[in-house]
Amino acid sequence: MDDQQSSRRSRSGRPDPADRRQLVDHPVSLARIARLFAPHRATLAIVIALIVLSSAVGLAQPFLVRHVIDDALPQQDVRLLVLLVLGMLGVAVATAAIGVVQTWLSTAVGQRVMHRLRSDLFAHLQRQSLGFFTRTRGGDVQSRLVNDIGSMQGVVTSTATSIAANVTVVIGTAIAMVALSWRLALLSLVVLPPAVLLTRQVARMRHTITAQRQRRLADLHVQIEEGLSVSGVLLTKTLGVGSALSARFEDTSADLVDLEIRSRLAGRWRMATMNIIFAAIPAAIYLAAGFPATAGGMTIGTLVAFIALQGTLFRPLMGLLNVGVDITSCMALFSRIFEYADLPVDLPEPVDPVPLPRLGGQVTFEHVGFGYDPDRPVLTDIDLTVPAGSSLALVGTTGSGKSTMAGLVARLHDPTQGRVLVDGVDVRDVAATDLASRVGMVTQETYLMHTSIRQNLLHARPDATQQEIEDACRQAQVHDLIAGLPDGYDTIVGSRGHRFSGGEKQRLAIARTLLRDPAVLVLDEATSALDNETERAIQASLDALARGRTTITIAHRLSTVRNADRIAVLDHGRVVETGTHEELLLRGGHYATLVRGSLAEAA
Structure with missing residues:
Protein backbone atom coordinates (compact mmCIF):
# COMPACT_ATOMS: atom_id res chain seq x y z
CA MET A 1 0.00 0.00 0.00
CA ASP A 342 -19.22 6.24 9.56
CA LEU A 343 -20.77 2.79 9.22
CA PRO A 344 -23.94 2.59 11.32
CA VAL A 345 -23.75 0.13 14.19
CA ASP A 346 -26.31 -2.60 13.57
CA LEU A 347 -26.13 -3.83 17.18
CA PRO A 348 -25.78 -0.68 19.30
CA GLU A 349 -24.96 -0.87 22.98
CA PRO A 350 -27.92 0.13 25.19
CA VAL A 351 -27.73 3.67 26.56
CA ASP A 352 -28.91 2.50 29.99
CA PRO A 353 -28.06 -1.23 30.19
CA VAL A 354 -30.24 -3.43 32.36
CA PRO A 355 -28.31 -5.89 34.57
CA LEU A 356 -29.29 -9.54 34.36
CA PRO A 357 -30.30 -11.39 37.53
CA ARG A 358 -27.47 -13.41 39.07
CA LEU A 359 -29.43 -16.64 38.97
CA GLY A 360 -31.73 -18.01 36.32
CA GLY A 361 -31.25 -18.63 32.63
CA GLN A 362 -34.77 -18.63 31.18
CA VAL A 363 -34.84 -17.85 27.46
CA THR A 364 -38.01 -16.54 25.81
CA PHE A 365 -38.83 -15.88 22.15
CA GLU A 366 -41.81 -13.53 21.88
CA HIS A 367 -43.26 -13.55 18.35
CA VAL A 368 -39.76 -13.25 16.91
CA GLY A 369 -39.24 -12.55 13.23
CA PHE A 370 -35.95 -12.04 11.43
CA GLY A 371 -34.68 -11.59 7.89
CA TYR A 372 -31.35 -10.55 6.37
CA ASP A 373 -33.46 -9.25 3.51
CA PRO A 374 -36.82 -7.68 4.50
CA ASP A 375 -38.52 -9.40 1.57
CA ARG A 376 -37.16 -12.85 2.48
CA PRO A 377 -37.81 -13.66 6.17
CA VAL A 378 -35.66 -16.34 7.76
CA LEU A 379 -37.75 -16.64 10.93
CA THR A 380 -41.46 -15.92 11.31
CA ASP A 381 -43.48 -15.57 14.54
CA ILE A 382 -41.28 -17.73 16.79
CA ASP A 383 -42.99 -18.01 20.18
CA LEU A 384 -41.12 -20.27 22.61
CA THR A 385 -40.05 -20.33 26.24
CA VAL A 386 -37.10 -22.37 27.52
CA PRO A 387 -37.37 -22.58 31.34
CA ALA A 388 -34.20 -22.05 33.34
CA GLY A 389 -32.24 -25.27 33.71
CA SER A 390 -34.08 -27.08 30.90
CA SER A 391 -32.90 -28.15 27.48
CA LEU A 392 -34.34 -27.31 24.08
CA ALA A 393 -33.29 -28.99 20.85
CA LEU A 394 -33.84 -27.24 17.53
CA VAL A 395 -34.18 -29.56 14.55
CA GLY A 396 -35.10 -29.11 10.93
CA THR A 397 -33.75 -29.34 7.43
CA THR A 398 -30.84 -27.21 6.24
CA GLY A 399 -31.91 -23.58 5.88
CA SER A 400 -34.86 -23.84 8.22
CA GLY A 401 -33.45 -21.09 10.50
CA LYS A 402 -32.02 -23.09 13.43
CA SER A 403 -28.63 -21.37 13.62
CA THR A 404 -30.18 -17.95 13.11
CA MET A 405 -32.59 -18.57 15.96
CA ALA A 406 -29.75 -19.67 18.25
CA GLY A 407 -27.67 -16.65 17.24
CA LEU A 408 -30.43 -14.30 18.38
CA VAL A 409 -29.96 -15.53 21.96
CA ALA A 410 -26.28 -14.48 21.91
CA ARG A 411 -27.31 -11.31 20.06
CA LEU A 412 -25.32 -12.05 16.94
CA HIS A 413 -28.33 -10.46 15.23
CA ASP A 414 -31.30 -8.44 16.42
CA PRO A 415 -34.82 -9.63 15.59
CA THR A 416 -36.66 -7.53 13.06
CA GLN A 417 -39.88 -8.34 14.91
CA GLY A 418 -40.66 -9.36 18.48
CA ARG A 419 -38.19 -9.82 21.35
CA VAL A 420 -35.66 -12.31 22.69
CA LEU A 421 -35.55 -12.31 26.48
CA VAL A 422 -33.08 -13.77 28.97
CA ASP A 423 -34.57 -13.90 32.46
CA GLY A 424 -37.24 -11.46 31.36
CA VAL A 425 -34.82 -8.86 29.99
CA ASP A 426 -34.67 -8.00 26.30
CA VAL A 427 -31.16 -8.89 25.12
CA ARG A 428 -31.03 -5.52 23.32
CA ASP A 429 -31.17 -3.85 26.75
CA VAL A 430 -28.24 -5.85 28.14
CA ALA A 431 -24.59 -4.75 27.90
CA ALA A 432 -22.65 -6.97 25.50
CA THR A 433 -20.15 -8.09 28.16
CA ASP A 434 -22.95 -8.94 30.59
CA LEU A 435 -24.81 -10.98 27.97
CA ALA A 436 -21.64 -12.78 26.87
CA SER A 437 -20.95 -13.78 30.47
CA ARG A 438 -24.44 -15.28 30.73
CA VAL A 439 -24.76 -16.90 27.29
CA GLY A 440 -22.03 -19.24 26.05
CA MET A 441 -22.03 -20.42 22.45
CA VAL A 442 -20.11 -23.15 20.61
CA THR A 443 -20.60 -23.01 16.85
CA GLN A 444 -19.92 -25.54 14.13
CA GLU A 445 -17.10 -23.34 12.80
CA THR A 446 -14.36 -23.48 15.41
CA TYR A 447 -11.85 -20.64 15.46
CA LEU A 448 -8.58 -20.90 17.37
CA MET A 449 -6.00 -18.11 17.50
CA HIS A 450 -2.40 -18.69 16.47
CA THR A 451 -1.11 -18.92 20.03
CA SER A 452 -0.83 -21.51 22.81
CA ILE A 453 -3.67 -23.72 23.99
CA ARG A 454 -3.61 -21.96 27.35
CA GLN A 455 -3.92 -18.50 25.79
CA ASN A 456 -6.79 -19.70 23.59
CA LEU A 457 -8.64 -20.86 26.70
CA LEU A 458 -7.78 -17.77 28.76
CA HIS A 459 -9.25 -15.66 25.96
CA ALA A 460 -12.66 -16.64 27.31
CA ARG A 461 -11.75 -16.00 30.95
CA PRO A 462 -8.42 -14.25 31.60
CA ASP A 463 -8.50 -14.79 35.37
CA ALA A 464 -8.98 -18.57 35.22
CA THR A 465 -6.53 -20.69 37.22
CA GLN A 466 -4.62 -23.63 35.79
CA GLN A 467 -6.82 -25.99 37.77
CA GLU A 468 -9.98 -24.45 36.35
CA ILE A 469 -8.53 -24.71 32.83
CA GLU A 470 -7.73 -28.39 33.32
CA ASP A 471 -11.18 -29.09 34.82
CA ALA A 472 -12.89 -27.54 31.78
CA CYS A 473 -10.68 -29.57 29.45
CA ARG A 474 -11.45 -32.78 31.33
CA GLN A 475 -15.16 -32.10 31.00
CA ALA A 476 -14.66 -31.58 27.25
CA GLN A 477 -12.67 -34.84 26.98
CA VAL A 478 -9.53 -33.07 25.75
CA HIS A 479 -7.22 -32.86 28.78
CA ASP A 480 -5.49 -36.20 28.15
CA LEU A 481 -4.71 -35.15 24.58
CA ILE A 482 -3.14 -31.88 25.75
CA ALA A 483 -1.21 -33.51 28.58
CA GLY A 484 0.32 -35.93 26.07
CA LEU A 485 1.80 -33.14 23.95
CA PRO A 486 5.50 -32.23 24.51
CA ASP A 487 4.63 -28.64 25.50
CA GLY A 488 1.29 -29.46 27.11
CA TYR A 489 -0.91 -26.39 27.50
CA ASP A 490 1.88 -24.23 26.03
CA THR A 491 1.56 -25.98 22.65
CA ILE A 492 1.01 -23.55 19.78
CA VAL A 493 -2.18 -24.50 17.97
CA GLY A 494 -1.02 -23.21 14.56
CA SER A 495 -2.81 -21.03 12.04
CA ARG A 496 -6.57 -21.33 12.72
CA GLY A 497 -5.81 -24.42 14.81
CA HIS A 498 -4.69 -26.50 11.81
CA ARG A 499 -2.38 -28.50 14.07
CA PHE A 500 -5.43 -30.31 15.46
CA SER A 501 -8.20 -32.30 13.86
CA GLY A 502 -11.71 -30.95 13.52
CA GLY A 503 -12.91 -32.96 16.50
CA GLU A 504 -10.00 -31.84 18.67
CA LYS A 505 -10.61 -28.19 17.79
CA GLN A 506 -14.28 -28.50 18.69
CA ARG A 507 -13.43 -30.07 22.03
CA LEU A 508 -11.09 -27.14 22.73
CA ALA A 509 -13.90 -24.75 21.80
CA ILE A 510 -16.27 -26.54 24.16
CA ALA A 511 -13.68 -26.33 26.95
CA ARG A 512 -13.22 -22.62 26.24
CA THR A 513 -16.94 -22.01 26.61
CA LEU A 514 -17.33 -24.21 29.69
CA LEU A 515 -14.51 -22.29 31.37
CA ARG A 516 -16.88 -19.33 31.59
CA ASP A 517 -19.60 -21.45 33.24
CA PRO A 518 -22.49 -19.72 31.42
CA ALA A 519 -26.06 -19.97 32.65
CA VAL A 520 -27.25 -20.47 29.05
CA LEU A 521 -25.33 -22.80 26.75
CA VAL A 522 -25.96 -22.69 23.00
CA LEU A 523 -24.50 -25.61 21.01
CA ASP A 524 -24.74 -25.02 17.27
CA GLU A 525 -23.59 -28.29 15.70
CA ALA A 526 -20.96 -28.40 18.47
CA THR A 527 -20.24 -32.09 17.91
CA SER A 528 -20.57 -32.17 14.13
CA ALA A 529 -16.85 -32.87 13.52
CA LEU A 530 -16.58 -35.67 16.08
CA ASP A 531 -16.58 -39.38 15.46
CA ASN A 532 -19.40 -41.38 17.01
CA GLU A 533 -17.39 -42.65 19.98
CA THR A 534 -15.97 -39.23 20.89
CA GLU A 535 -19.34 -37.62 20.32
CA ARG A 536 -20.97 -40.01 22.77
CA ALA A 537 -18.29 -39.28 25.38
CA ILE A 538 -18.64 -35.52 25.03
CA GLN A 539 -22.41 -35.73 24.88
CA ALA A 540 -22.40 -37.53 28.20
CA SER A 541 -20.31 -34.69 29.65
CA LEU A 542 -22.60 -32.08 28.11
CA ASP A 543 -25.66 -33.87 29.50
CA ALA A 544 -24.10 -33.75 32.94
CA LEU A 545 -23.21 -30.08 32.56
CA ALA A 546 -26.71 -29.28 31.32
CA ARG A 547 -28.17 -30.03 34.75
CA GLY A 548 -29.06 -26.68 36.25
CA ARG A 549 -28.08 -24.93 33.00
CA THR A 550 -30.33 -23.79 30.16
CA THR A 551 -29.16 -25.56 27.02
CA ILE A 552 -30.19 -24.91 23.42
CA THR A 553 -28.84 -27.54 21.07
CA ILE A 554 -28.79 -27.68 17.27
CA ALA A 555 -27.76 -30.92 15.62
CA HIS A 556 -28.33 -32.80 12.39
CA ARG A 557 -27.75 -36.09 14.20
CA LEU A 558 -31.07 -36.60 15.92
CA SER A 559 -29.49 -39.09 18.32
CA THR A 560 -27.85 -36.15 20.11
CA VAL A 561 -31.15 -34.34 20.80
CA ARG A 562 -33.56 -37.14 21.63
CA ASN A 563 -33.04 -36.70 25.39
CA ALA A 564 -33.82 -32.98 25.35
CA ASP A 565 -36.62 -31.79 27.63
CA ARG A 566 -38.28 -30.28 24.60
CA ILE A 567 -37.74 -30.42 20.86
CA ALA A 568 -38.81 -27.66 18.47
CA VAL A 569 -39.09 -28.52 14.80
CA LEU A 570 -38.48 -25.67 12.34
CA ASP A 571 -39.61 -25.61 8.75
CA HIS A 572 -39.04 -22.57 6.52
CA GLY A 573 -38.48 -20.35 9.55
CA ARG A 574 -41.54 -21.42 11.50
CA VAL A 575 -41.94 -23.66 14.53
CA VAL A 576 -44.24 -26.37 13.23
CA GLU A 577 -44.00 -28.86 16.12
CA THR A 578 -42.87 -28.96 19.74
CA GLY A 579 -42.75 -31.77 22.23
CA THR A 580 -40.58 -34.58 23.55
CA HIS A 581 -38.95 -37.17 21.30
CA GLU A 582 -41.65 -39.76 22.03
CA GLU A 583 -44.53 -37.29 21.66
CA LEU A 584 -43.33 -36.07 18.29
CA LEU A 585 -42.80 -39.60 16.99
CA LEU A 586 -46.36 -40.53 17.94
CA ARG A 587 -47.71 -37.53 16.00
CA GLY A 588 -46.11 -38.78 12.82
CA GLY A 589 -45.41 -35.26 11.56
CA HIS A 590 -42.28 -33.40 10.45
CA TYR A 591 -40.12 -34.77 13.26
CA ALA A 592 -41.09 -38.37 12.52
CA THR A 593 -40.17 -37.77 8.86
CA LEU A 594 -36.77 -36.39 9.91
CA VAL A 595 -36.15 -39.39 12.16
CA ARG A 596 -37.02 -41.84 9.39
CA GLY A 597 -34.64 -40.00 7.05
CA SER A 598 -31.91 -40.07 9.67
CA LEU A 599 -32.35 -43.82 10.21
CA ALA A 600 -32.26 -44.41 6.46
CA GLU A 601 -28.97 -42.51 6.17
CA ALA A 602 -27.50 -44.46 9.08
CA ALA A 603 -28.48 -47.71 7.40
Missing part, protein backbone atom coordinates in the same frame (compact mmCIF):
# COMPACT_ATOMS: atom_id res chain seq x y z
CA ASP A 2 2.80 2.40 0.86
CA ASP A 3 4.40 1.72 -2.51
CA GLN A 4 1.12 2.34 -4.25
CA GLN A 5 0.59 5.59 -2.36
CA SER A 6 4.10 6.70 -3.23
CA SER A 7 3.50 5.77 -6.86
CA ARG A 8 0.33 7.84 -6.94
CA ARG A 9 1.83 10.86 -5.29
CA SER A 10 5.31 11.16 -6.75
CA ARG A 11 5.31 9.50 -10.14
CA SER A 12 2.06 10.64 -11.63
CA GLY A 13 1.33 14.07 -12.98
CA ARG A 14 -2.37 13.77 -12.28
CA PRO A 15 -4.59 12.38 -9.50
CA ASP A 16 -5.15 8.64 -9.51
CA PRO A 17 -8.60 7.70 -10.94
CA ALA A 18 -9.21 5.42 -7.96
CA ASP A 19 -8.72 8.38 -5.62
CA ARG A 20 -11.17 10.47 -7.64
CA ARG A 21 -13.79 7.71 -7.52
CA GLN A 22 -13.30 7.29 -3.78
CA LEU A 23 -13.90 10.99 -3.15
CA VAL A 24 -16.96 11.05 -5.40
CA ASP A 25 -18.48 8.05 -3.61
CA HIS A 26 -17.52 9.21 -0.12
CA PRO A 27 -16.68 12.93 0.02
CA VAL A 28 -14.76 14.20 3.03
CA SER A 29 -14.43 17.76 4.31
CA LEU A 30 -11.22 19.50 5.28
CA ALA A 31 -12.95 20.65 8.46
CA ARG A 32 -13.37 17.05 9.62
CA ILE A 33 -9.70 16.29 8.97
CA ALA A 34 -8.71 19.49 10.78
CA ARG A 35 -10.66 18.33 13.85
CA LEU A 36 -8.41 15.28 14.10
CA PHE A 37 -5.37 17.53 14.43
CA ALA A 38 -7.07 20.21 16.55
CA PRO A 39 -5.64 18.89 19.86
CA HIS A 40 -2.15 19.30 18.38
CA ARG A 41 -2.52 22.87 17.04
CA ALA A 42 0.36 24.26 19.09
CA THR A 43 2.75 21.50 18.02
CA LEU A 44 1.80 21.89 14.37
CA ALA A 45 2.36 25.65 14.58
CA ILE A 46 5.85 24.98 15.91
CA VAL A 47 6.47 22.52 13.06
CA ILE A 48 5.47 25.12 10.45
CA ALA A 49 7.63 27.75 12.16
CA LEU A 50 10.62 25.37 12.15
CA ILE A 51 10.10 24.62 8.44
CA VAL A 52 10.10 28.34 7.59
CA LEU A 53 13.11 28.94 9.84
CA SER A 54 15.04 26.04 8.32
CA SER A 55 14.36 27.25 4.77
CA ALA A 56 15.32 30.83 5.63
CA VAL A 57 18.54 29.77 7.35
CA GLY A 58 19.43 27.52 4.42
CA LEU A 59 19.18 30.46 2.01
CA ALA A 60 22.08 32.15 3.79
CA GLN A 61 24.54 29.58 2.47
CA PRO A 62 24.88 30.95 -1.13
CA PHE A 63 25.39 34.48 0.16
CA LEU A 64 28.19 33.29 2.44
CA VAL A 65 29.78 31.53 -0.55
CA ARG A 66 29.58 34.77 -2.56
CA HIS A 67 31.47 36.71 0.12
CA VAL A 68 34.08 33.97 0.35
CA ILE A 69 34.75 34.15 -3.39
CA ASP A 70 34.39 37.91 -3.89
CA ASP A 71 35.88 39.26 -0.65
CA ALA A 72 37.74 36.87 1.63
CA LEU A 73 39.80 34.96 -0.95
CA PRO A 74 40.84 37.89 -3.22
CA GLN A 75 41.77 40.07 -0.23
CA GLN A 76 43.47 37.20 1.65
CA ASP A 77 41.41 38.22 4.68
CA VAL A 78 41.90 35.19 6.91
CA ARG A 79 39.74 36.53 9.70
CA LEU A 80 36.80 37.14 7.35
CA LEU A 81 37.35 33.75 5.72
CA VAL A 82 37.26 31.99 9.08
CA LEU A 83 34.07 33.81 10.07
CA LEU A 84 32.39 32.99 6.75
CA VAL A 85 33.41 29.32 6.93
CA LEU A 86 32.18 29.12 10.52
CA GLY A 87 28.95 30.72 9.35
CA MET A 88 28.58 28.10 6.61
CA LEU A 89 29.19 25.34 9.14
CA GLY A 90 26.73 26.99 11.54
CA VAL A 91 24.05 27.09 8.81
CA ALA A 92 24.55 23.37 8.15
CA VAL A 93 24.38 22.49 11.87
CA ALA A 94 21.35 24.72 12.44
CA THR A 95 19.36 23.31 9.51
CA ALA A 96 20.24 19.74 10.54
CA ALA A 97 19.18 20.35 14.16
CA ILE A 98 15.98 22.10 13.11
CA GLY A 99 15.23 19.19 10.75
CA VAL A 100 15.62 16.63 13.56
CA VAL A 101 13.31 18.56 15.90
CA GLN A 102 10.78 19.15 13.12
CA THR A 103 10.75 15.44 12.18
CA TRP A 104 10.36 14.44 15.82
CA LEU A 105 7.40 16.77 16.40
CA SER A 106 5.60 16.02 13.12
CA THR A 107 6.08 12.26 13.52
CA ALA A 108 4.79 12.41 17.10
CA VAL A 109 1.64 14.25 15.98
CA GLY A 110 1.08 11.84 13.09
CA GLN A 111 1.55 8.80 15.30
CA ARG A 112 -0.83 10.08 17.98
CA VAL A 113 -3.55 10.90 15.45
CA MET A 114 -2.95 7.53 13.76
CA HIS A 115 -3.20 5.73 17.12
CA ARG A 116 -6.49 7.43 17.95
CA LEU A 117 -7.95 6.70 14.51
CA ARG A 118 -6.78 3.09 14.55
CA SER A 119 -8.09 2.38 18.04
CA ASP A 120 -11.44 4.09 17.43
CA LEU A 121 -11.92 2.31 14.09
CA PHE A 122 -11.06 -1.09 15.59
CA ALA A 123 -13.55 -0.56 18.43
CA HIS A 124 -16.18 0.65 15.94
CA LEU A 125 -15.75 -2.40 13.70
CA GLN A 126 -15.96 -4.68 16.73
CA ARG A 127 -19.50 -3.39 17.23
CA GLN A 128 -20.58 -4.32 13.73
CA SER A 129 -22.88 -7.29 13.23
CA LEU A 130 -21.85 -10.57 11.64
CA GLY A 131 -23.63 -9.44 8.48
CA PHE A 132 -21.00 -6.77 7.88
CA PHE A 133 -18.15 -9.28 8.05
CA THR A 134 -19.89 -11.84 5.87
CA ARG A 135 -20.33 -9.32 3.05
CA THR A 136 -16.90 -7.66 3.47
CA ARG A 137 -13.58 -9.23 2.51
CA GLY A 138 -11.27 -9.63 5.49
CA GLY A 139 -8.41 -8.15 3.49
CA ASP A 140 -10.38 -4.92 2.99
CA VAL A 141 -10.89 -4.50 6.73
CA GLN A 142 -7.21 -5.13 7.43
CA SER A 143 -6.20 -2.71 4.67
CA ARG A 144 -8.23 0.11 6.20
CA LEU A 145 -6.91 -0.55 9.70
CA VAL A 146 -3.25 -1.13 8.86
CA ASN A 147 -2.33 0.22 5.43
CA ASP A 148 -4.61 3.24 5.10
CA ILE A 149 -4.16 4.50 8.64
CA GLY A 150 -0.46 3.71 8.47
CA SER A 151 -0.12 5.71 5.26
CA MET A 152 -1.93 8.57 6.96
CA GLN A 153 1.38 9.26 8.75
CA GLY A 154 2.62 10.65 5.44
CA VAL A 155 -0.01 13.39 5.58
CA VAL A 156 1.89 15.09 8.39
CA THR A 157 5.48 13.98 7.87
CA SER A 158 5.46 14.11 4.08
CA THR A 159 2.60 15.88 2.33
CA ALA A 160 1.82 18.76 4.71
CA THR A 161 5.43 19.43 5.70
CA SER A 162 6.72 19.14 2.15
CA ILE A 163 4.11 21.59 0.86
CA ALA A 164 5.05 24.09 3.58
CA ALA A 165 8.77 23.58 2.94
CA ASN A 166 8.40 23.81 -0.84
CA VAL A 167 6.39 27.02 -0.66
CA THR A 168 8.95 28.58 1.66
CA VAL A 169 11.92 27.46 -0.43
CA VAL A 170 10.43 28.57 -3.75
CA ILE A 171 9.41 32.02 -2.49
CA GLY A 172 12.64 32.58 -0.57
CA THR A 173 14.84 31.31 -3.39
CA ALA A 174 13.04 33.44 -5.97
CA ILE A 175 13.49 36.56 -3.83
CA ALA A 176 17.17 35.76 -3.26
CA MET A 177 17.75 35.12 -6.98
CA VAL A 178 16.19 38.47 -7.90
CA ALA A 179 18.31 40.15 -5.23
CA LEU A 180 21.48 38.62 -6.70
CA SER A 181 20.66 39.24 -10.40
CA TRP A 182 17.26 40.08 -11.75
CA ARG A 183 18.49 39.43 -15.32
CA LEU A 184 19.54 35.83 -14.60
CA ALA A 185 16.37 35.35 -12.56
CA LEU A 186 14.30 36.21 -15.65
CA LEU A 187 16.38 33.76 -17.69
CA SER A 188 15.66 31.01 -15.16
CA LEU A 189 11.94 31.73 -15.40
CA VAL A 190 12.13 31.21 -19.16
CA VAL A 191 14.18 28.01 -19.00
CA LEU A 192 12.44 26.29 -16.06
CA PRO A 193 8.89 25.76 -17.49
CA PRO A 194 9.92 23.56 -20.47
CA ALA A 195 12.32 21.67 -18.22
CA VAL A 196 9.54 20.99 -15.71
CA LEU A 197 7.11 19.90 -18.45
CA LEU A 198 9.66 17.50 -19.94
CA THR A 199 10.32 15.93 -16.56
CA ARG A 200 6.62 15.52 -15.85
CA GLN A 201 6.08 13.87 -19.23
CA VAL A 202 8.77 11.28 -18.50
CA ALA A 203 7.29 10.78 -15.02
CA ARG A 204 3.86 10.05 -16.50
CA MET A 205 5.36 7.44 -18.81
CA ARG A 206 7.00 5.73 -15.87
CA HIS A 207 3.79 5.95 -13.83
CA THR A 208 1.84 4.04 -16.50
CA ILE A 209 4.40 1.23 -16.52
CA THR A 210 4.62 1.22 -12.72
CA ALA A 211 0.83 0.95 -12.39
CA GLN A 212 0.85 -2.13 -14.65
CA ARG A 213 3.69 -3.62 -12.60
CA GLN A 214 1.81 -2.98 -9.35
CA ARG A 215 -1.27 -4.77 -10.69
CA ARG A 216 0.73 -7.81 -11.78
CA LEU A 217 2.61 -7.78 -8.49
CA ALA A 218 -0.73 -7.78 -6.66
CA ASP A 219 -1.78 -10.78 -8.77
CA LEU A 220 1.45 -12.51 -7.77
CA HIS A 221 0.80 -11.86 -4.08
CA VAL A 222 -2.73 -13.25 -4.37
CA GLN A 223 -1.42 -16.39 -6.07
CA ILE A 224 1.17 -16.85 -3.32
CA GLU A 225 -1.45 -16.39 -0.60
CA GLU A 226 -3.96 -18.70 -2.26
CA GLY A 227 -1.44 -21.33 -3.29
CA LEU A 228 0.84 -21.48 -0.25
CA SER A 229 -1.50 -20.94 2.70
CA VAL A 230 -2.52 -23.98 4.73
CA SER A 231 -6.02 -24.00 3.28
CA GLY A 232 -4.72 -23.27 -0.23
CA VAL A 233 -2.19 -26.11 -0.17
CA LEU A 234 -4.85 -28.48 1.14
CA LEU A 235 -7.22 -27.49 -1.68
CA THR A 236 -4.46 -27.74 -4.30
CA LYS A 237 -3.45 -31.23 -3.21
CA THR A 238 -7.00 -32.54 -2.99
CA LEU A 239 -7.92 -31.16 -6.42
CA GLY A 240 -4.59 -32.06 -8.02
CA VAL A 241 -4.14 -28.64 -9.63
CA GLY A 242 -0.58 -27.97 -8.50
CA SER A 243 0.88 -27.98 -12.01
CA ALA A 244 -1.79 -25.58 -13.28
CA LEU A 245 -1.15 -23.16 -10.42
CA SER A 246 2.60 -23.38 -11.03
CA ALA A 247 2.11 -22.58 -14.72
CA ARG A 248 -0.13 -19.63 -13.85
CA PHE A 249 2.43 -18.38 -11.34
CA GLU A 250 5.22 -18.70 -13.92
CA ASP A 251 3.23 -16.64 -16.45
CA THR A 252 2.63 -13.86 -13.94
CA SER A 253 6.28 -13.89 -12.90
CA ALA A 254 7.36 -13.70 -16.58
CA ASP A 255 5.11 -10.66 -17.10
CA LEU A 256 6.77 -9.02 -14.12
CA VAL A 257 10.19 -9.53 -15.68
CA ASP A 258 9.22 -7.47 -18.73
CA LEU A 259 7.44 -4.81 -16.69
CA GLU A 260 10.33 -4.53 -14.27
CA ILE A 261 12.79 -3.99 -17.13
CA ARG A 262 10.56 -1.36 -18.71
CA SER A 263 10.04 0.31 -15.33
CA ARG A 264 13.79 0.46 -14.70
CA LEU A 265 14.43 1.88 -18.15
CA ALA A 266 11.68 4.46 -17.70
CA GLY A 267 13.20 5.39 -14.38
CA ARG A 268 16.58 5.65 -16.00
CA TRP A 269 15.15 7.89 -18.72
CA ARG A 270 13.67 10.08 -16.01
CA MET A 271 16.99 10.34 -14.20
CA ALA A 272 18.81 11.02 -17.47
CA THR A 273 16.32 13.77 -18.33
CA MET A 274 16.72 15.40 -14.94
CA ASN A 275 20.52 15.16 -15.14
CA ILE A 276 20.45 16.86 -18.54
CA ILE A 277 18.22 19.59 -17.16
CA PHE A 278 20.42 20.05 -14.10
CA ALA A 279 23.41 20.44 -16.42
CA ALA A 280 21.67 22.55 -19.10
CA ILE A 281 20.21 25.24 -16.85
CA PRO A 282 23.52 26.15 -15.14
CA ALA A 283 25.23 26.03 -18.56
CA ALA A 284 22.67 28.53 -19.89
CA ILE A 285 23.25 30.77 -16.90
CA TYR A 286 27.04 30.60 -17.32
CA LEU A 287 26.58 31.49 -20.98
CA ALA A 288 24.31 34.41 -20.14
CA ALA A 289 26.75 35.65 -17.53
CA GLY A 290 29.41 35.94 -20.26
CA PHE A 291 27.41 38.48 -22.27
CA PRO A 292 27.59 42.12 -21.10
CA ALA A 293 23.89 42.63 -21.76
CA THR A 294 22.86 40.00 -19.26
CA ALA A 295 25.84 39.98 -16.90
CA GLY A 296 25.34 43.51 -15.59
CA GLY A 297 28.77 43.59 -13.91
CA MET A 298 28.14 40.34 -12.06
CA THR A 299 30.97 39.04 -9.91
CA ILE A 300 32.13 35.43 -9.89
CA GLY A 301 30.90 35.02 -6.33
CA THR A 302 27.44 36.26 -7.29
CA LEU A 303 27.35 33.83 -10.22
CA VAL A 304 28.33 30.85 -8.05
CA ALA A 305 25.77 31.85 -5.42
CA PHE A 306 23.10 32.24 -8.09
CA ILE A 307 23.83 28.79 -9.53
CA ALA A 308 23.60 27.31 -6.03
CA LEU A 309 20.24 28.98 -5.44
CA GLN A 310 18.91 27.97 -8.84
CA GLY A 311 19.87 24.36 -8.16
CA THR A 312 17.64 24.33 -5.07
CA LEU A 313 14.60 25.64 -6.98
CA PHE A 314 13.84 22.74 -9.33
CA ARG A 315 12.79 20.00 -6.91
CA PRO A 316 10.50 22.10 -4.65
CA LEU A 317 8.92 23.62 -7.76
CA MET A 318 8.15 20.13 -9.07
CA GLY A 319 6.70 19.30 -5.67
CA LEU A 320 4.38 22.29 -5.76
CA LEU A 321 3.17 21.34 -9.24
CA ASN A 322 2.06 18.00 -7.74
CA VAL A 323 0.20 19.61 -4.81
CA GLY A 324 -3.17 18.76 -6.40
CA VAL A 325 -2.16 15.12 -6.69
CA ASP A 326 -0.91 15.07 -3.10
CA ILE A 327 -4.08 16.62 -1.72
CA THR A 328 -6.35 14.33 -3.73
CA SER A 329 -4.38 11.28 -2.57
CA CYS A 330 -4.52 12.35 1.08
CA MET A 331 -8.22 13.20 0.92
CA ALA A 332 -8.93 9.80 -0.63
CA LEU A 333 -6.98 8.17 2.19
CA PHE A 334 -9.09 9.89 4.83
CA SER A 335 -12.22 9.12 2.81
CA ARG A 336 -11.46 5.39 2.96
CA ILE A 337 -10.92 5.57 6.72
CA PHE A 338 -14.03 7.67 7.40
CA GLU A 339 -16.10 5.39 5.16
CA TYR A 340 -15.69 2.62 7.73
CA ALA A 341 -15.80 4.97 10.72
